[in-house]
Amino acid sequence: MIDCLCLVQEGQGPDRQRTALAGALDAFAREQFGVGLQARWVPVAPGYGFTAGAPSSSSVVSLAAPEPLTQDRREAALRALVALWTEHTGCSVDEIVAVVADPVTH
Amino acid sequence: MPLYICNTRKGALDAHARAAIAQDITDIHCDVTGAPPIFVHAAFFEESAGFPLDDKALYVRGTIRKGRSDGQKEEIAQRIVQSLTRHGGVDDSSAAAQIRETPASWVLEGGEIMPEPGEEAAWFEAHKAARSEAPS
Numbered sequence: 001m002i003d004c005l006c007l008v009q010e011g012q013g014p015d016r017q018r019t020a021l022a023g024a025l026d027a028f029a030r031e032q033f034g035v036g037l038q039a040r041w042v043p044v045a046p047g048y049g050f051t052a053g054a055p056s057s058s059s060v061v062s063l064a065a066p067e068p069l070t071q072d073r074r075e076a077a078l079r080a081l082v083a084l085w086t087e088h089t090g091c092s093v094d095e096i097v098a099v100v101a102d103p104v105t106h
Numbered sequence: 107m108p109l110y111i112c113n114t115r116k117g118a119l120d121a122h123a124r125a126a127i128a129q130d131i132t133d134i135h136c137d138v139t140g141a142p143p144i145f146v147h148a149a150f151f152e153e154s155a156g157f158p159l160d161d162k163a164l165y166v167r168g169t170i171r172k173g174r175s176d177g178q179k180e181e182i183a184q185r186i187v188q189s190l191t192r193h194g195g196v197d198d199s200s201a202a203a204q205i206r207e208t209p210a211s212w213v214l215e216g217g218e219i220m221p222e223p224g225e226e227a228a229w230f231e232a233h234k235a236a237r238s239e240a241p242s
Contacts, residue, residue, distance in 0.1 A: 005156075007109075007149060040156075047121050048150040050128035052143040060109055060147065071211055078214035093217035097107060097147065101212050 002029050002037040007060040010043040013089035014059045024084045025061075032077045033066050061085060062099035074100050107213045107220055108135055108170040110148040110186075113157040114194075118164055123193040124150050130189035135170070138178050138185075142226055145215070163200040164190040172207040173223040179205040 004025055008014040014021060022039045029037035049056040061081060069077070081098045085091070110131050112124075119127070128148040135146050151157060159165045166186050170179075183203040190201035210220040218236070221229035 042151075042154070042156060044149045044151075048124060050125070050132070050148045052146055053125075053129040053132040056147060056149075058147055074212065075214075075219060078219070082214055082217065096215075097109070098214045099107075099208065099212055101208065 002033065002035055002063050002066065004029075004037050004039050004061065004063040005042060006039050007042045007044060007062075009049050009057055009059065010045050012057060012059075013091055014085070015041075015043050017088055021085070021088050024088055025081075028080055028084055029063075032080060035066055037063065057091070058095050058097060059085070059089075059091070060097045060099070062101070064101040064103050066103060068102045069100065107208070107210075107215060108141070108146055108168055110135075110146070110166055110168040111157050112148065112150045112164065112166045112190075113154050113159045114150065114152055114165070115159070115163045116152045118152070118196075119150065119194055126193045127189050130193070131166070131168075131186060134182055134185045134189070135168075138182050139170070139174060139223065140226070141171075141223070142230070145220075145226075158204070160202065162202045163196045164194045165201070166190065166203040168203065168205045169208055170205060171210040171213070171220060171223055173210070174207070179207075 018041055025039050026037045029035060051058050077100045078098050082096050085096050131148050132143050132146040136143050158167055183205050186203040187201050191198060210222050213220040216233055218233055
């Protein structure tokens with residue numbers, strides 16, 4: 001199961017559509033990596049999120065793949081992730097920061 | 107990216123202080139790295155279990171693109187601590203900043219893979235060209 005951090009601005013589209021997004025994210029992970037995904041929602045309260053020093057409308061979605069990825073595969077996963085996010089939330093590509101990392105090794 | 111997470115004790119920062127620190131973080135990051143302000147995100151939380159606070163009143167964890175020098179990372183952290191103490195009304199021992207790195211190639215922002223440090227101008231040109239070609 002992949003842990004996916006979803007940092008969202010409270011009260012905006014991604015925050016209001018958690019159920020649909022969680023399902024879409026899980027389907028995305030199963031298709032891309034063959035495993036399920038658990039979304040960890042972290043809402044940013046109004047007045048607590050900034051981009052370029054101004055109030056932010058951006059979300060950050062960050063996960064680690066279950067295995068190291070080639071850049072082609074990573075970019076395909078990133079684009080699929082952003083596509084599902086913008087489709088479900090109506091936000092623009094300028095309002096989503098997506099991260100697909102390699103597995104954490106200690 | 108970068109993303110700066112500021113975790114604080116409850117009530118440690120009012121709205122004015124949060125805005126001032128967010129602006130400082132943006133200015134510091136851009137001054138030290140030359141990155142454009144639009145890349146700089148900052149989010150504040152109060153005693154969030156998901157982010158470090160340790161024994162501090164104010165703790166910033168910044169995740170920046172890999173490739174900056176140790177001196178740059180140290181300067182960013184030091185100047186952020188100065189901002190925290192100035193706007194948060196605490197002394198150095200109650201504030202901390204930590205900088206972590208992630209490869210630019212792992213991040214997609216503005217619809218494009220993030221540029222490597224120093225390649226931002228070319229990235230913005232490509233970004234503008236892609237937008238102008240996109241169907242409206």
